[in-house]
Amino acid sequence: MSALKIYNTLSREKEHFEPITPDHVGMYVCGPTVYSDVHLGNCRTFISFDIIYRYLLFLGHKVRYVRNITDAGHLEGDRDEGDDKFTKKARLEQVEPMEIVQRYTVGFHKVMELFNNLPPTIEPTATGHIMEQIKMAQEIIANGYAYVVDGTVYFDVEKYNKEKPYGILTNRKLEDLLEGTRELGGQDEKKGRLDFALWIKAGPEHLMQWPSPWGMGFPGWHIECSAMSEKYLGKQFDIHGGGMDLAATHHTNEIAQSQACYHVSPVKYWMHTNMLTVNGVRMSKSAGNGFLPEELFSGSHPLLEKAYAPVNVRFFMLQTHYRSTLDFSNEALQAAEKGLKRLWDAYETLTGFVPEQSSTGHDIDPELEAKVLKLVNEFDEHMNDDFNTAKVLASMFELVPVINSIKDKTIALTALSADTLTWMQSRFKNYLEDVFGLKAVNEADNKKLQGVMQLLIDIRKGAKEKKDFATSDKIRNQLSELGIALKDEKGGEMSWSIESP
RNA sequence: GGUCCUGUGGCCGAGUGGCUAGGCUCAGCUCUGCAAAAGCUGCUACAGCGGUUCGAAUCCGCUCGGGACCUCCA
Structure with missing residues (x-):
C-alpha cells in the first residue's frame, strides 16, 4: 500500500505524511466565529476536515483533533478598531454577548451533527483561554517582537520580517504586501502598516473585556489559535487546516506569533480547503449568496428547487477534490442525489451477498476477479493521494454494474472468490460509512x-x-x-x- | 498593481506525458403485464496560438476568459 501524501500550502507541493510522533497526529482546524449562523460554504471546510480526520483514524493513527470556537476578539474590520462581532450583535438584539455565543454554538453543533461530522476531540473557546493568550503576548513582547501603545499590544511585522519571511505561507514579499495596504493615518498608533493587534484596549462600549497587564481589553483574533494550538498540541504539531481565505492573513499571523514566541515553525503540514461558489462567485455572508443549512434541508431558499438531505450534500462535496472550488447548483445537487442513491442501493445489495455461497475455485472468472480487486485496492491509493475522494467514488461506481449484475444473476456470485467478495464488502463499508461518513438517506429500520x-x-x-x-x-x-x-x-x-x- | 488558482464533452466534475475517470442528462436496445430499477450500446472533450517530445488535456511561452487573496468571511 502506498503512503499518504498531503499537499502542503507551505511548500506548494504534495509531501509524504510523517507524523512528528509516530502513530500520533495533532490536527488543528480553525472553527467558526459564533456570531451568526454557519452557511454552506463554512460547512464544506468542516466536512472536508471531517473526512481527513476519519481517514487518519482509519489508517490507525491516534488523532488529537482540535477545532476552536471563536467567541471573542473578532473585530468587524481588521483595522483593530470598532466593535467586536459579538458586542455588535448583542447590542442589536439587546442580549448578553454570551447569549449570542451560546445560541450559535448550539446551532453549529446541530448542523455538524446533521452532516454526520464527528466532533473534534477538543473544542476550545477563546474566552476560556484568555490567560494563555495574555501570556503569549507577554512572551512576544519580551522577545522583542511586539510593543504596547496605550493599552494595545501590536505585533511588529517589519521587525519580524528581518529575521523570518513573514509572507512565507502565501509566497508574498513584504514589499508587495505593503503596497496593497493603505498608508498609516495621523491617528494611527501602529508603527507599521502591517502590524496587527495581539491584545486590544477596551473602551467602555465593549461588553466583553478582561483585565490584563496593559489594562482592560480583549484578545486579537489571531492569537487565540496560536495559544490554544500550543496548549493542546505543542509548539510544533502535524496538521493545521482551514479555509483558503484564512491563509493570507490569519494563518500568516499565526506562524509569525508562534515563531516570535517559541522560535520554531509551529506546523508541519498546512492544509487549505477551497471555496464553495454560487454561479462562480464565492459564497460569503457579505455577498449575500449564502445558503443556511436549514434552508437547504427544507428547500426554503428561493434559489432552491427542492429540499436536499444533508447526506446528499455531503456526497455532493465528496465528488470534488477539497482543493478545487465547487460550484453550487440545483442541477449538480440533483445529479449527486441520484448518484448517491444508485451507489447506496448497490452497497446494500453487496452487503446482502453471502460470501460462503461463492466459489472456492473452479467457477471463478479470473478477468472479473482481477478487475474487482484492482478497483477495490485503488480506494487506498486514491485517498493516499491527498485525499482524492472523487477518485474513490469513481472506482466504486465502476463496481456498481458488477454488483447489480450479480444481483440480477447475469453474473454468478461464484464468479468471484469468497475472499474477494468479503474484501469488497468490508472496503465498501470502511469507505462509505467509516471514512466518508455517509448513510442511508432515509433509515427504514422501524x-x-x-x-x-x-x-x-x-x-x-x-x-x-x-x-x-x-x-x-x-x-x-x-x-x-x-x-x-x-x-x-x-x-x-x-x-x-x-x-x- | 502584487500573490496565486483556473478554463475539460449538454451539465457537474477527476485527471501522475502514452492505457477513452466517474456521476447526471439524452438516444437506442434488452429485461418487463405496466411502472420503476437494472444491464448493454452510443454521444470520445480538453479556451486559442506556438514550442519541447516519437507522443501533451497533462511540460514551456504568448493571447483571451473566469475566480480567489492582498480589507471581515471556511
Missing part, C-alpha cells in the same frame, strides 16, 4: 413498518400471480403517493425504499 411492508408485498405478489393487476397496481401506486417506492426485482422479488423529500 420493525413495525417493515412488517407492514412485507404484508403488502405478499398481497401484491399473490395478486400478480392471479394476474389481478388492478390490486397490484393499487398497492404500488398508493404507496408511491405516500413516498414509498416499490420495485419489482428480477425473479419475482420486490424491494422498497423511502423516497427523498
Whole structure:
C-alpha cells in the first residue's frame, strides 16, 4: 500500500505524511466565529476536515483533533478598531454577548451533527483561554517582537520580517504586501502598516473585556489559535487546516506569533480547503449568496428547487477534490442525489451477498476477479493521494454494474472468490460509512413498518400471480403517493425504499 | 498593481506525458403485464496560438476568459 501524501500550502507541493510522533497526529482546524449562523460554504471546510480526520483514524493513527470556537476578539474590520462581532450583535438584539455565543454554538453543533461530522476531540473557546493568550503576548513582547501603545499590544511585522519571511505561507514579499495596504493615518498608533493587534484596549462600549497587564481589553483574533494550538498540541504539531481565505492573513499571523514566541515553525503540514461558489462567485455572508443549512434541508431558499438531505450534500462535496472550488447548483445537487442513491442501493445489495455461497475455485472468472480487486485496492491509493475522494467514488461506481449484475444473476456470485467478495464488502463499508461518513438517506429500520411492508408485498405478489393487476397496481401506486417506492426485482422479488423529500 | 488558482464533452466534475475517470442528462436496445430499477450500446472533450517530445488535456511561452487573496468571511 502506498503512503499518504498531503499537499502542503507551505511548500506548494504534495509531501509524504510523517507524523512528528509516530502513530500520533495533532490536527488543528480553525472553527467558526459564533456570531451568526454557519452557511454552506463554512460547512464544506468542516466536512472536508471531517473526512481527513476519519481517514487518519482509519489508517490507525491516534488523532488529537482540535477545532476552536471563536467567541471573542473578532473585530468587524481588521483595522483593530470598532466593535467586536459579538458586542455588535448583542447590542442589536439587546442580549448578553454570551447569549449570542451560546445560541450559535448550539446551532453549529446541530448542523455538524446533521452532516454526520464527528466532533473534534477538543473544542476550545477563546474566552476560556484568555490567560494563555495574555501570556503569549507577554512572551512576544519580551522577545522583542511586539510593543504596547496605550493599552494595545501590536505585533511588529517589519521587525519580524528581518529575521523570518513573514509572507512565507502565501509566497508574498513584504514589499508587495505593503503596497496593497493603505498608508498609516495621523491617528494611527501602529508603527507599521502591517502590524496587527495581539491584545486590544477596551473602551467602555465593549461588553466583553478582561483585565490584563496593559489594562482592560480583549484578545486579537489571531492569537487565540496560536495559544490554544500550543496548549493542546505543542509548539510544533502535524496538521493545521482551514479555509483558503484564512491563509493570507490569519494563518500568516499565526506562524509569525508562534515563531516570535517559541522560535520554531509551529506546523508541519498546512492544509487549505477551497471555496464553495454560487454561479462562480464565492459564497460569503457579505455577498449575500449564502445558503443556511436549514434552508437547504427544507428547500426554503428561493434559489432552491427542492429540499436536499444533508447526506446528499455531503456526497455532493465528496465528488470534488477539497482543493478545487465547487460550484453550487440545483442541477449538480440533483445529479449527486441520484448518484448517491444508485451507489447506496448497490452497497446494500453487496452487503446482502453471502460470501460462503461463492466459489472456492473452479467457477471463478479470473478477468472479473482481477478487475474487482484492482478497483477495490485503488480506494487506498486514491485517498493516499491527498485525499482524492472523487477518485474513490469513481472506482466504486465502476463496481456498481458488477454488483447489480450479480444481483440480477447475469453474473454468478461464484464468479468471484469468497475472499474477494468479503474484501469488497468490508472496503465498501470502511469507505462509505467509516471514512466518508455517509448513510442511508432515509433509515427504514422501524420493525413495525417493515412488517407492514412485507404484508403488502405478499398481497401484491399473490395478486400478480392471479394476474389481478388492478390490486397490484393499487398497492404500488398508493404507496408511491405516500413516498414509498416499490420495485419489482428480477425473479419475482420486490424491494422498497423511502423516497427523498 | 502584487500573490496565486483556473478554463475539460449538454451539465457537474477527476485527471501522475502514452492505457477513452466517474456521476447526471439524452438516444437506442434488452429485461418487463405496466411502472420503476437494472444491464448493454452510443454521444470520445480538453479556451486559442506556438514550442519541447516519437507522443501533451497533462511540460514551456504568448493571447483571451473566469475566480480567489492582498480589507471581515471556511
